[in-house]
Amino acid sequence: MAAVDREVTARVILQQCLHAKLQVKPPDEDSEAEWTEIQRGMVIYLCFFKGSTKDVIPKIVSSVLKIKLSETENGKHVSIIELPGNILIVPQATLGGKAKGRCMQYHSNAGKELGMELYAQFISQCQQELESHPSWVEAGTVLRHGTYGNRQVLQLDTNGPYTHLLEF
């Protein structure tokens, strides 16, 4: 069995993709929905818990960008920076859910204001870290992200999502 024994401040799911498309603005009376998309790379689903602070963000950024989960043409696993691959960040508060009977409760989730602030910080620090790697920038790869608080309408095309969970 896998032993787990600690407090969690953030939960991340990583999935590899060939293409991913995410709605960043729902349609309304005056305009159509707006979307963002990436080609080959990694989708980062992200949720912060109560008690999270900015201090945890550098560790999350470093982990998700440097962990070797992206497959090269030769089947070798390297980091998303080394690939180099695109990144799509999806705020996903549902990841904080805990089952109580047949319902999910989200009592441990960070409040909206804190969650939004940490989410913005995470994106900004990811961008900063990525831009410090000339080979990632020169490859024309991009970082895209969803809008906090929106429904994350997502389309995903993979060669195996290779789903991983990371907790901080």
Add this chain to the structure above:
Amino acid sequence: MAAVDREVTARVILQQCLHAKLQVKPPDEDSEAEWTEIQRGMVIYLCFFKGSTKDVIPKIVSSVLKIKLSETENGKHVSIIELPGNILIVPQATLGGKAKGRCMQYHSNAGKELGMELYAQFISQCQQELESHPSWVEAGTVLRHGTYGNRQVLQLDTNGPYTHLLEF
């Protein structure tokens, strides 16, 4: 913060979908790849850990089929049985990964033989539970699943994946 303090025997990620398509046999010299697909419903990514036994399966089956995560046309959340919706089960051993430095290790995962047996049991018990609900059967909804040990080449179309983690 979310307190976590126990042994995990199985890890499940649930995502809601409008359509999902999964490769169940890779292409080879003689034949093209084979795929299975579902329309509106739920994708169940599943991983068993060392120390898991058949005893845990009824609890997982009951939880994933009865938890209220599926959205009706009116925005109400009901179970996948109540929706009624389709189900796609994806074996996902990578969910057992634990980061060590920049690499993922899978030392806690159930061995191949045990994992395969529990996976088969899970599918069979899901099918049995679903078939005991006439309204689910009569709706023409289906249970589909991936092939254990294969690369799970997946395409997903969602109205929001509404990603949830369950541990047993």
